[in-house]
Structure formats: structure tokens, C-alpha cells
Amino acid sequence: MEIVIIGTGNTATILGRKLKAAGHVVVQVFGRDTTAASKLAYELNTESTNYWNVVYRNADLYILAVSDIAIKEILEELRLPDKTIVHTAASVSKNILKNAATHFGVFYPLQSLKKESTHLPDIPIIIDASDESTLKELEILAQSISDTVVEADDEQRMKLHLSAVIVNNFVNHLYALAESYCNSEGIDFTLLLPLIKETAERLDYISPAQSQTGPALRNDTDTIKKHLEMLKKYPHLKKIYETFTESIFTTH
């Protein structure tokens, strides 16, 4: 497939790498940041541009991998009659694309993508499209770079994204709070990495509701009291501790 990638950020970069690795040809990278665009184009063995009037017109697919705000701005200028365009955003309706091209859809990678990554993680791809033939086309493309391809409409995609915010953004924030606490107390945060990985990997075979443990679950008030005492200097983390202790106790 001949593909134009619009965007130069994390999503554009990682999707570009995955697509190239699967044998697709990225014919052009569009980016308003010339340096970033030429860097990504070089990596994907293609050319870059930052002028709409020279965007390649004969690609099979245009992937709009930019921020939610940039999608709106770009769509004011971009018209690709008879072509297929997709965006990669979780929270933006598919129909925002309806005036930009004849065929349109969504190609949402349900993964945290960082261009600094030295590996390409597994990426479930969530697709949606304006019509059956476009959907089929996107499904085939997605299957060429992922073992997990699922169709979901705007509403379902938003729900997936909300869940992703919980298990990625919020979980990562807990890691960051723990790291900050360890650093302040002279404790080595990396000692916790095997525990962190085991907690994540265990989900393959046991539901998190079943594997819950800890002082809050046991209503071990002695330990909880000690911990809150230890967190006196950390009011922010103390509040999180109290919220979770109550939430775990109430849930179980």
C-alpha cells in the first residue's frame, strides 16, 4: 500500500515504523515542523513536505496522525476527493473527516507510543470506516501490523480511551508518585520493578478483582495507620493513599 503520513509525532513515527516493517511504502511525510518531518521521512526512506499544494495525490491512504486540535486545523485546508483518509484519535468523531475525502475512517492504536522506544510494542488497532469497503481495506492494513484488530464506533472508542487513561496515565502517575517518595526517602525505586511487572503480567491469567491483596483489603488498620503516619510529610500522596484505601475497602 502507498501511504502518506500527516504528522511527525509519536503516533506518526511508530505507525510509520510498523508500516514500513510490514512492507508498505510511505510515499510522503507531511509535517509543519520541517526538521521533524525530514527526520521521520529519512527514517522511513521517503520524502517530506510542509506545503499542502505539493502533497502527493495518488496514495492509497492518508493517515492523519496529529493532535485533536491539529486535526481540525488541517481539515480546513485538506481536500482529497476519491481518496481514503483516516485519523488516529481516540476522542474525535469519525465524521469530522466527511468533507475531506470520499472514503474515511479511524485507525486508532490502543497503545502508549513513544518515538524514543527502542522496540515496537504490540499495538491493538481499533478501526472504523465510512463504508464497508473502506472498513475491509483498513482491516487488512491493520492486520498487517497487528494481531489484534477490532472494529469500534466513536462511542466504543471513547470508552476504550477512558479505560486506557485509567490503566496507563493513572497507573503511570502512581509509579511516578512512588518513585518520588522513594527518592525522597533514599530508597531504590528499581527494587520495585519485578513487583510492578508481575502485577501487570498476572492479568494474563487472573482477573485483577480476584488478585487484589494488601492492607486495605484485609482492613489491616495497624498497617494503614503506620503508613499514613509515614506519609505526613507527603500530603499529596497521603490523599491518594486514603482515597485508594477507602475505594478498595468499599469495592470488596
Add this chain to the structure above:
Amino acid sequence: MEIVIIGTGNTATILGRKLKAAGHVVVQVFGRDTTAASKLAYELNTESTNYWNVVYRNADLYILAVSDIAIKEILEELRLPDKTIVHTAASVSKNILKNAATHFGVFYPLQSLKKESTHLPDIPIIIDASDESTLKELEILAQSISDTVVEADDEQRMKLHLSAVIVNNFVNHLYALAESYCNSEGIDFTLLLPLIKETAERLDYISPAQSQTGPALRNDTDTIKKHLEMLKKYPHLKKIYETFTESIFTTH
């Protein structure tokens, strides 16, 4: 080393398996639950008992792997002059053991241990002891089952445990809340597993404070508002969402 394991729960079982796999001899399992004790003894190719007066007297080490409350109860009965005893508890002082045996210490596995596990995870071992020779002995034993062995006193061990509660119990609770939300909304929670694993594995090479992303970090009020609207039916999760959104925003 000849070892007596006191306890039949998750810690006793997993430590027993690790020790056996490293070539140590578990000479006896003590447990008040006869069925559990004989089951673990059978797995470890040894005998079990539930009577203090028949506890094997010539072991090199007695590992007290029971709950915090059970430690106190057992220590009312157990006297092992000239022997070495350790407990495996995060939040219990080393000195609780000082009347039970001449040499004593702590052998705390910093991992979430489940006897149902089909694999043996990496387990950092946190040690402490009454004297230098016991510490050395515990260090050698710990190194025979783990690549990560660290000395920490009562206070440092408590701090590690508090951190473990955050990155294991609290993180797992977020997984459970997300799973429950997905189930209620007819969304497949397993689609999130690659994201969950990537979030954990990334800590090997990037600090969580640096890799934070998401609507709260970007102060993307449109998305946050949509999410809170979607959580109207889930007041409990909505409160967690608000707490994290504020906490992430304040931290960064």
C-alpha cells in the same frame, strides 16, 4: 541448607518452591491447617506437622512465613535456642524475634506471591539480621534464589512496603476498576493488556515522571469533561478520575 518452613500460605509456598529449586532441603513444614501443611510438604518432598513439640530441632534456619498476627501468636510458644529464625513480614520489627532464638532476622520477599502461579517470578529479597554472621548467612541464602538482595532495617523495609502497596495494591485496584467499567459497557478489557504491559516495562529505561501523558497532563479540558460525563453512572470511578486528574495536573 536444612530449613523448616512455618506457614502454608502464599509466601511459605513460593519461598519453599524457590528454595527447593535452588537445592536446599526443606526438612519440615509446620502449619496449623493440617491439609494445607501436608499439601505443601508433599510438594516440597518433606514431612509436615502441626504440633510444636515435634518441630524438627536441628535445622539451620526456621522461616516464619505467616501473617503479622500469627507471628505474635506463634512466638508465644516457639523457643529455638542456638538456632536462627527469620520472619518474612514487611511491617513487623526484626526485634519481635529476639526471645525466640539466639540468631534472628528478616527475609522479606518484595514481590506479590500467589501459590496458584504457574511460574516463579523474580523476587528481590530484603534482609536484616541480629548480627553480622547471621546477616552473611541470610545474604548467601537469598543470593541462591534471587539476583537482587538488599539489606534494609525495619524503617527502610516499611518504606519499601508502603511503596509496594502503591505500585501493586493501588495499581491493581485501578486495573480492577477499569475491568469492571469495561464489563459494564460491553468493552473487551483484554484489549488493554498490551498497553498495561508496555506501561510497566517502559520503567526499565524511562522514569515514570518523564513518560507521563494523557488529557490531565495536557490540561485537555474537552476530553476530561467528556470522560466525566461518561462516568456519571460510576460515581466511585468518577471520584478516582477527578483525584488523579487534579494530582497529575498539580504534579507537572
